[in-house]
Amino acid sequence: MTMEDDRLSETFxxxxxxxxxxxxxxxxxxxxxxxxxxxxxEMTLPAIxxxxxxxxxxxxxxxxxxxxxxxxxxxxxxxxxVSTWAEQYRPVWEGRFDRMDxxxxxxxxxxxxxxxxx
Amino acid sequence: xxxxNDSQDAVRIERSFDAPVDLIWQMWTDPExxxxxxxxxxxTIPVARMDVRVGGTRLVCMEMQTPNGPMRMWFTGGxxxxxxxxxxxxxxxxxxxxxxVMTPSDMNMPExxxxxxxxxxxxxxxxxxxxxxxxxxxxxxxSPGAAGWTMAFDKLAVRVEAxxxx
Numbered sequence: 001m002t003m004e005d006d007r008l009s010e011t012f013x014x015x016x017x018x019x020x021x022x023x024x025x026x027x028x029x030x031x032x033x034x035x036x037x038x039x040x041x042e043m044t045l046p047a048i049x050x051x052x053x054x055x056x057x058x059x060x061x062x063x064x065x066x067x068x069x070x071x072x073x074x075x076x077x078x079x080x081x082v083s084t085w086a087e088q089y090r091p092v093w094e095g096r097f098d099r100m101d102x103x104x105x106x107x108x109x110x111x112x113x114x115x116x117x118x
Numbered sequence: 119x120x121x122x123n124d125s126q127d128a129v130r131i132e133r134s135f136d137a138p139v140d141l142i143w144q145m146w147t148d149p150e151x152x153x154x155x156x157x158x159x160x161x162t163i164p165v166a167r168m169d170v171r172v173g174g175t176r177l178v179c180m181e182m183q184t185p186n187g188p189m190r191m192w193f194t195g196g197x198x199x200x201x202x203x204x205x206x207x208x209x210x211x212x213x214x215x216x217x218x219v220m221t222p223s224d225m226n227m228p229e230x231x232x233x234x235x236x237x238x239x240x241x242x243x244x245x246x247x248x249x250x251x252x253x254x255x256x257x258x259x260x261s262p263g264a265a266g267w268t269m270a271f272d273k274l275a276v277r278v279e280a281x282x283x284x
């Protein structure tokens with residue numbers, strides 16, 4: 001796995017949760033404190049903090065330094081990577097077709113002596 | 119976007135192989151051949167079951183070696199178009215070993231997240247060689263029972279962009 005793959009997996013893992021997606025949707029409207037983010041959910045603050053930490057690890061949320069409340073803000077950069085999922089997947093297929101090419105080459109001497117019995 | 123093959127969620131790869139079309143067809147439809155090239159480096163395909171006819175199902179297992187031992191991933195799907203030596207279209211979803219599709223709720227994901235994609239392979243004989251066009255696309259969200267998972271993320275990304283420009 002390449003580092004980009006790892007990063008993408010992290011982003012997907014972070015997004016694969018409805019609470020975290022709701023937090024991101026809220027942050028898309030502007031920064032908010034943990035208390036504000038917790039309001040719409042029937043969850044304890046530690047539970048919400050855990051979700052926010054997961055989003056931070058994925059680079060989707062950054063915490064401000066200036067206030068003691070350390071408001072959360074959205075960083076959309078990892079989402080842009082996700083939106084080019086197709087381009088991330090291209091090298092996987094290219095690798096497969098390289099191997100198909102190699103495999104066809106290995107099959108060739110066999111094919112001269114007789115058809116594949118598949 | 120109406121045509122998923124034109125969407126940015128699709129991977130489209132065109133290749134030319136020095137082999138006749140019937141052999142390239144077997145690369146996709148004969149489990150033994152398929153297993154020989156499909157797995158990523160370091161992975162094997164211990165199981166490849168393919169009922170290659172429209173409506174037939176497929177089940178593929180990919181095994182990877184990890185520091186914690188072998189890890190198995192299962193993929194299932196159905197054949198949508200089967201035109202021998204010309205066109206093969208099948209779907210792919212993550213599943214368990216019995217081919218039960220992992221639904222979003224199984225994976226603790228919100229409803230709009232199914233990971234179903236469609237693989238389309240088109241073959242053409244060009245002077246004894248084979249031209250192959252492969253398209254791998256997320257299934258659009260208006261397909262019954264299968265929303266485009268990448269599209270769901272795209273929508274979120276677009277929304278985020280719109281807001282950050284305010």
